[in-house]
Amino acid sequence: MNSFPIFLEMEGRDVLVVGGTHIAANKVRLLAKTPARVVIVAEGLDPAFREFEDLPNICFNYRPFEAGDVLGKALVYAATDDDAMDTEVCRAAKAAGVPVNVVDKPDLCQFTTPAIVDRAPLTVAISSSGQAPTLARKVRAAIDELLPSRLGTLAAIAGGFRNRAKALIPDTARRRRFWDRVFAPSKVSELLALEATRIPAALESLARGEAGAGRVILVGAGPGDPDLLTLKAHRALSEADVIVYDRLVGDEILDYARRDAERIYVGKSRGDHTLSQDEISALLIERARAGEIVVRLKGGDPFVFGRAGEEIEALRRAGVALDIVPGVTAAAACAATSHIPLTHREFASAVTFVTGQLKAAHPQDWRGLAGDGRTLAIYMGLAQAEGISDGLIADGLDPLTPVAVIENGSRAEERRVFATLKSLPEVVREHRVESPAMIIVGEVAALAKDWPTELSDTEFNPLAVAAE
Numbered sequence: 292m293n294s295f296p297i298f299l300e301m302e303g304r305d306v307l308v309v310g311g312t313h314i315a316a317n318k319v320r321l322l323a324k325t326p327a328r329v330v331i332v333a334e335g336l337d338p339a340f341r342e343f344e345d346l347p348n349i350c351f352n353y354r355p356f357e358a359g360d361v362l363g364k365a366l367v368y369a370a371t372d373d374d375a376m377d378t379e380v381c382r383a384a385k386a387a388g389v390p391v392n393v394v395d396k397p398d399l400c401q402f403t404t405p406a407i408v409d410r411a412p413l414t415v416a417i418s419s420s421g422q423a424p425t426l427a428r429k430v431r432a433a434i435d436e437l438l439p440s441r442l443g444t445l446a447a448i449a450g451g452f453r454n455r456a457k458a459l460i461p462d463t464a465r466r467r468r469f470w471d472r473v474f475a476p477s478k479v480s481e482l483l484a485l486e487a488t489r490i491p492a493a494l495e496s497l498a499r500g501e502a503g504a505g506r507v508i509l510v511g512a513g514p515g516d517p518d519l520l521t522l523k524a525h526r527a528l529s530e531a532d533v534i535v536y537d538r539l540v541g542d543e544i545l546d547y548a549r550r551d552a553e554r555i556y557v558g559k560s561r562g563d564h565t566l567s568q569d570e571i572s573a574l575l576i577e578r579a580r581a582g583e584i585v586v587r588l589k590g591g592d593p594f595v596f597g598r599a600g601e602e603i604e605a606l607r608r609a610g611v612a613l614d615i616v617p618g619v620t621a622a623a624a625c626a627a628t629s630h631i632p633l634t635h636r637e638f639a640s641a642v643t644f645v646t647g648q649l650k651a652a653h654p655q656d657w658r659g660l661a662g663d664g665r666t667l668a669i670y671m672g673l674a675q676a677e678g679i680s681d682g683l684i685a686d687g688l689d690p691l692t693p694v695a696v697i698e699n700g701s702r703a704e705e706r707r708v709f710a711t712l713k714s715l716p717e718v719v720r721e722h723r724v725e726s727p728a729m730i731i732v733g734e735v736a737a738l739a740k741d742w743p744t745e746l747s748d749t750e751f752n753p754l755a756v757a758a759e
């Protein structure tokens with residue numbers, strides 16, 4: 292970096308332009324945008340100078356250059372069309388210690404004028420250090436196209452709002468986050484769509500929102516397929532400062548999070564609790580109290596075997612604001628991908644969501660849970676396949692009752708295997724079914740789109756029953 296970019300404060304400064312050529316006029320045009328006083332020394336003027344005639348901060352001197360002209364100036368430009376004269380201006384400026392630019396003569400320049408994108412107060416300056424001016428111009432054009440024309444207006448209004456923002460949000464980190472939000476591309480277009488006079492009020496309401504306490508959004512991430520995220524879940528993910536997530540939430544879903552959101556994995560698969568439930572609740576409370584938007588992301592629906600109850604209670608006790616976004620629960624997702632209607636006018640008038648195991652890994656009591664016309668959707672049942680089979684048969688269920696087991700429902704690696712209640716443990720073992728898997732017990736399981744004909748022919752087939 293042979294040239295060092297800086298921005299010069301021009302208020303109260305004088306700039307000398309020597310020469311009345313067309314290119315000298317171009318420099319004057321740029322300088323006239325600043326509050327500096329522009330002193331022109333020239334014996335004759337190109338007609339292009341006419342546009343500056345009435346400008347108050349431009350002062351014309353129709354006479355030859357004198358070395359003393361450079362004294363007290365912040366900058367000197369020369370564009371005289373006369374090599375000897377240019378050199379003389381350069382020498383005088385150097386002697387007086389005033390930075391000089393002789394237009395189009397790099398050897399005589401102590402500084403260069405960059406290609407400029409002007410969205411004052413936002414200014415972008417581009418330089419190729421004189422090596423590739425065309426490249427610099429192309430970069431300028433690209434950036435020019437990128438920046439909305441009214442961005443300067445927004446920047447100026449934002450500047451005027453700085454003190455107010457400081458008063459509303461005294462905390463520095465929060466204030467930085469507020470400005471981050473204001474200048475997020477989607478917010479910029481939203482603000483620019485407003486009339487300029489309405490922008491301060493919009494900033495005010497954003498700042499008040501930011502100043503408010505943080506909150507927790509308990510979000511159901513669905514069964515794994517990101518297309519099954521709700522729009523609300525999607526919005527929460529894109530707003531989050533922190534995302535606290537479980538094992539059941541896949542990377543594909545985390546990809547929807549705000550890029551700079553912090554992600555905290557808290558484990559929670561069987562026997563692998565990275566943080567205890569109390570520690571998770573404490574973490575949510577601490578982050579929300581620090582003013583952050585905390586998304587607590589859980590697989591499926593947070594209220595279906597999601598242990599949400601415990602976290603809600605802790606948040607409520609701590610007085611932390613909470614929103615809840617439901618998700619597609621595994622039973623619904625697995626039923627959909629397998630084409631198993633969980634209820635059916637013919638075969639099932641009730642569906643029960645049940646967990647295969649209770650607190651401290653105690654097995655479920657299967658008595659009275661299933662029967663004719665009832666569907667069981669069993670979560671976390673894999674390790675209990677034997678107990679489910681025995682328990683339900685002992686309760687009087689037909690050993691030939693259809694069972695569907697859906698592993699990784701809705702994900703790319705989804706696998707479905709089918710069994711009867713009697714053969715369930717064996718089928719799970721034989722096919723090495725792994726968690727997460729959903730076990731659907733009941734006549735409707737045989738309506739699965741790929742229910743195997745062997746099972747239909749030899750065992751229970753509700754379609755055949757319906758046809759009778």
Ligand code: SAH
Nearest residue numbers: 591592595620621670671699700727728729
């Ligand atoms: N809150 C979640 C359930 C959490 S309990 C929900 O509403 O879906 C975890 C159990 O859910 C797993 O053991 C498994 O039985 C089931 N499960 C979760 N995701 C699943 C998936 N993609 N396919 C099949 N079963 C799933």
